[in-house]
Amino acid sequence: MGIVYNKEKKTITLHTKHSSYQMKIGNLDYLFHLYYGPSICDADMSYQIRQYDRGFSGNPYESRNERTFSLDAQPQEFSTQQQGDFRTTSIEVVNSDGSYSFGGKAVDVTITGGKYKLNTLPTVFANEGDTVDSLEVILSDPVTKVQVILLYSVFEEADIITRAVKVKNAGDTPIHLKKIMSVCLDFINGSGFDLVSLPGRYGQERQVERQKINHHIHTIGSVRGSSSHQQNPFVILCDHDATEDFGACYGFCLMYSGNFLTEVELDQYDQLRLVMGIHPKQFVYEVKPQEVFEGPEVIMAFTENGFTGLSHLYHDFFRSNLCESKFVSKVQRPVLINSWEAAFMDFDDVKLVNIAKAAKKMGVDLLVMDDGWFGKRDDDNSSLGDWYVNENKIKCGLHKLVEQINDLGMKFGIWFEPEMVSEDSDLYRSHPDWAMQIPGRPAVRSRNQIALDMSRKDVQDYLIEKVNAILDDANIYYVKWDINRSLTDIWSNQLPAERQGEVYHRYILGLYRVMDNIIKTHPDILFEGCSGGGGRYDAAMLHYYPQYWVSDNNHPIDRLKLHYGTSFVYPISTMGAHISDSGRLVPIKTKAVVVMCGTFGYELDATHLSEEEVKICKEQSDLFRKYYHIIFGGDYYRLSNPFEVGNMTAWQHVTKDKSESLLSVVVTNLTCNGPQEYVRAKGLKPDAMYSINGSKELYSGSALMHAGLPIEREVPEYTSFQFYLKKEG
Numbered sequence: 001m002g003i004v005y006n007k008e009k010k011t012i013t014l015h016t017k018h019s020s021y022q023m024k025i026g027n028l029d030y031l032f033h034l035y036y037g038p039s040i041c042d043a044d045m046s047y048q049i050r051q052y053d054r055g056f057s058g059n060p061y062e063s064r065n066e067r068t069f070s071l072d073a074q075p076q077e078f079s080t081q082q083q084g085d086f087r088t089t090s091i092e093v094v095n096s097d098g099s100y101s102f103g104g105k106a107v108d109v110t111i112t113g114g115k116y117k118l119n120t121l122p123t124v125f126a127n128e129g130d131t132v133d134s135l136e137v138i139l140s141d142p143v144t145k146v147q148v149i150l151l152y153s154v155f156e157e158a159d160i161i162t163r164a165v166k167v168k169n170a171g172d173t174p175i176h177l178k179k180i181m182s183v184c185l186d187f188i189n190g191s192g193f194d195l196v197s198l199p200g201r202y203g204q205e206r207q208v209e210r211q212k213i214n215h216h217i218h219t220i221g222s223v224r225g226s227s228s229h230q231q232n233p234f235v236i237l238c239d240h241d242a243t244e245d246f247g248a249c250y251g252f253c254l255m256y257s258g259n260f261l262t263e264v265e266l267d268q269y270d271q272l273r274l275v276m277g278i279h280p281k282q283f284v285y286e287v288k289p290q291e292v293f294e295g296p297e298v299i300m301a302f303t304e305n306g307f308t309g310l311s312h313l314y315h316d317f318f319r320s321n322l323c324e325s326k327f328v329s330k331v332q333r334p335v336l337i338n339s340w341e342a343a344f345m346d347f348d349d350v351k352l353v354n355i356a357k358a359a360k361k362m363g364v365d366l367l368v369m370d371d372g373w374f375g376k377r378d379d380d381n382s383s384l385g386d387w388y389v390n391e392n393k394i395k396c397g398l399h400k401l402v403e404q405i406n407d408l409g410m411k412f413g414i415w416f417e418p419e420m421v422s423e424d425s426d427l428y429r430s431h432p433d434w435a436m437q438i439p440g441r442p443a444v445r446s447r448n449q450i451a452l453d454m455s456r457k458d459v460q461d462y463l464i465e466k467v468n469a470i471l472d473d474a475n476i477y478y479v480k481w482d483i484n485r486s487l488t489d490i491w492s493n494q495l496p497a498e499r500q501g502e503v504y505h506r507y508i509l510g511l512y513r514v515m516d517n518i519i520k521t522h523p524d525i526l527f528e529g530c531s532g533g534g535g536r537y538d539a540a541m542l543h544y545y546p547q548y549w550v551s552d553n554n555h556p557i558d559r560l561k562l563h564y565g566t567s568f569v570y571p572i573s574t575m576g577a578h579i580s581d582s583g584r585l586v587p588i589k590t591k592a593v594v595v596m597c598g599t600f601g602y603e604l605d606a607t608h609l610s611e612e613e614v615k616i617c618k619e620q621s622d623l624f625r626k627y628y629h630i631i632f633g634g635d636y637y638r639l640s641n642p643f644e645v646g647n648m649t650a651w652q653h654v655t656k657d658k659s660e661s662l663l664s665v666v667v668t669n670l671t672c673n674g675p676q677e678y679v680r681a682k683g684l685k686p687d688a689m690y691s692i693n694g695s696k697e698l699y700s701g702s703a704l705m706h707a708g709l710p711i712e713r714e715v716p717e718y719t720s721f722q723f724y725l726k727k728e729g
C-alpha cells in the first residue's frame with residue numbers, strides 16, 4: 001500500500017518504490033511534516049522532532065503553559081498564518097472580519113485508490129496498471145471554518161508524489177485568498193542543501209544555476225502572466241555535494257503556466273521550508289461560502305542518484321502520465337519544415353509548395369505554414385485575431401493548398417497566436433473591449449499587440465470556434481500555438497472592481513479551457529506549444545501539447561546549452577528543435593546531430609540548398625527516423641556540462657534494455673596540439689559487448705563507461721561525432 005495511516009501513532013506515510021514521505025497529526029492536531037527521503041519502511045520519524053523554549057517564538061494559546069511548543073520551530077505540512085510561525089506562509093487569507101489568520105487543524109484523513117483530479121486545472125493521470133493511491137487531509141480552522149484540503153497521489157513504481165491544495169469556504173461569509181501555495185515542505189535539518197533553478201531570457205531559456213542556500217528567502221518566480229523565459233516553475237533541492245550521478249535530489253515541478261512563486265527559506269534554526277504555487281502578486285481571489293478554490297498540482301520526485309537519476313524519473317513519468325496525445329508514444333512524430341526562418345511573412349501558396357517540394361527531397365514529412373497566412377498580415381503590426389485565410393497570399397485557398405502538399409505525400413501544419421489581438425484587426429475594431437486594457441490607460445504594446453482577455457467566456461468561445469473552423473476546413477496534421485508577449489494591463493471588464501485580483505489566474509483557466517476543447521475536438525492533430533521560443537515551457541502546457549519550441553535561438557552551439565538545461569526535467573521528446581541558417585560556421589551535419597536531441601526538423605529555405613546539402617539532410621532525416629526509438633523512448637544522459645569550460649559537449653541516449661545507444665559529441669573548441677580526449681559512456685551493460693557504428697571490433701560496456709571513447713583530434717571546430725552502439729550477442 002502506497003499510503004499508510006497509523007491511527008495510533010497518528011502518522012501518515014507515503015511510500016514509493018525508493019522514497020518515503022511522512023506527516024503526523026501532532027500537538028493540538030496541527031499537521032507536522034516528519035520526513036521526505038530514502039525509504040524508511042514503517043519507521044515512525046516523530047523522534048526527530050525536538051522541542052525547546054525558543055525565545056521570540058510564540059506558543060499557541062492552548063499550550064501556553066508548555067513553552068517548548070511553537071509553530072515557529074516545528075516542521076509543518078502546510079504552514080499556518082498568524083499562529084506564531086514567522087517563516088514564509090503557505091496561505092494568506094483575509095477573513096470577512098478583516099483578520100489575516102488561518103490556524104488549520106487536521107480534522108479528516110481519507111485514503112482512496114487511484115489519482116485525484118482537479119476540476120479547473122490540469123493534472124497528471126494514472127494509466128491502467130499503475131499503482132496509485134491518493135490521500136486527502138482536511139485542515140479546518142475552528143474559528144473561521146475555512147478548510148484547506150491537502151491532496152496527495154503516490155505513484156509507487158514511478159517514485160513520484162503529487163500534491164495539490166484546495167481551499168473550501170465552509171463558513172457563511174466570503175473570504176479573500178491572497179496567497180495559496182500548492183506545496184509546503186519543511187526539512188527539520190535543512191542545512192547543506194543547494195538550490196538548482198532554470199533561469200534565462202528570450203533566446204537563452206533554461207540556463208542552469210546552482211546556489212548555496214543561505215539564511216534568507218530565495219525567491220524564484222514569474223509575474224509576466226506566464227511561466228516565462230526568465231524563470232521556470234521547476235527547482236531542485238540537492239545535497240551540497242550532489243553530482244550528475246550521485247547524491248540526494250528533490251525535484252518540484254509546478255503544473256501551471258501563469259505567474260508562479262517558489263520560495264526557499266533557511267530559518268534561524270537551520271530548518272528549510274520550500275513553498276511553491278501561484279504568485280501572490282496582484283492575486284486576490286474571492287471564495288464565497290461553500291465555494292472551493294483549487295491550486296495547481298506540484299509533481300515531486302526524490303532520488304539518491306544525482307541529477308541524472310532525477311531527470312530520468314521526470315522523463316519517464318512525463319512520457320507516460322502527463323499528456324494523452326497519441327503522439328507522445330503511439331505515433332512517431334514527423335520530420336517537419338517550418339516556413340518562419342525560410343520566408344518570415346513573405347510567402348504565397350506557390351512559394352510554400354516550392355519549399356515543400358524541395359523539402360520532400362530532404363526527407364521531410366510535414367510543411368508548417370508559420371505566421372503570416374491570415375487577415376492581412378504582412379508584418380507583425382496587424383491582423384492577430386483575424387483567423388481567416390489571406391487569399392491574396394494563399395490564392396488557391398487553404399483547402400487547395402493543403403491538397404497540393406498532401407499530393408506530394410506530405411502533411412500540413414499551421415501556426416496560430418490565439419491569445420493576442422492587433423489593434424489593426426477586424427476583431428479589435430468590432431470588440432475593443434475584448435483586449436486587456438485598464439480603463440483610461442492605453443495598454444502597453446509589446447510587438448505592437450495586446451492580450452485578449454482570456455478570462456472572458458465570449459473570448460474563449462470565439463477562439464474555440466475560429467481555431468476549430470480552420471482545423472476543420474482542411475486536412476491539418478499539426479498546429480503550433482504561440483504567444484509572443486508578457487501580460488500587462490491586467491483588468492477585465494467582466495469583473496467588478498474588487499475582483500480584479502482574479503484576472504491573472506482566470507486568464508490561465510480560460511486558456512486551459514480553450515486548449516482542452518481544441519485538442520479534444522482534434523485528437524489526431526499534433527500540437528506544439530511556443531512562446532517566442534520557450535517562454536511558457538512548463539508541465540501544464542506539456543499536459544496539452546506533447547512538444548514545445550525550445551527557443552527562437554537556433555544557433556546549434558547555443559542549443560547545446562538550451563537542450564542541456566531543459567533536459568533537467570523535460571523529456572527530449574518534448575523539445576522542438578530545427579536546423580536553420582543560424583550558425584553559419586557550423587556544418588549542417590553538426591546542426592543535425594544537435595537537433596536530433598529533440599523533435600528534429602528544418603527552418604530554412606529548402607529551395608536554396610545545394611544538392612550536397614539536400615543529400616546530407618536526407619541522410620540525417622533518415623538517421624533520425626532510424627534512431628527515433630532510442631532518442632524518444634530511451635534514457636538520456638548528460639555526459640558533459642556545456643556551461644563549463646571544455647572542448648566538447650557530449651550526451652547519450654540508451655534504450656531501456658541497454659541494447660542500443662546513440663552517443664553524440666560536438667567539438668566546440670580547438671586546442672592546438674592538445675591531449676587526447678575521451679568521452680565516457682553511461683547506462684550501458686558493463687558485461688556486454690558493443691559494436692560502434694557497425695564495427696567488427698567489439699568493446700565492453702565497462703570499458704566504454706570507465707575508460708571512454710577516444711575522440712578524434714585535429715578536426716575542424718564544430719565537427720560532430722555520432723556513435724551508434726549496438727549490443728552484440
Ligand code: GLA
Pocket residue numbers: 340370371415482484530531532533549551552
Ligand atoms: C515567435 C515564434 C517563432 C515564430 C514567430 C512568428 O517568435 O517563436 O518561431 O513562429 O513567433 O511570429
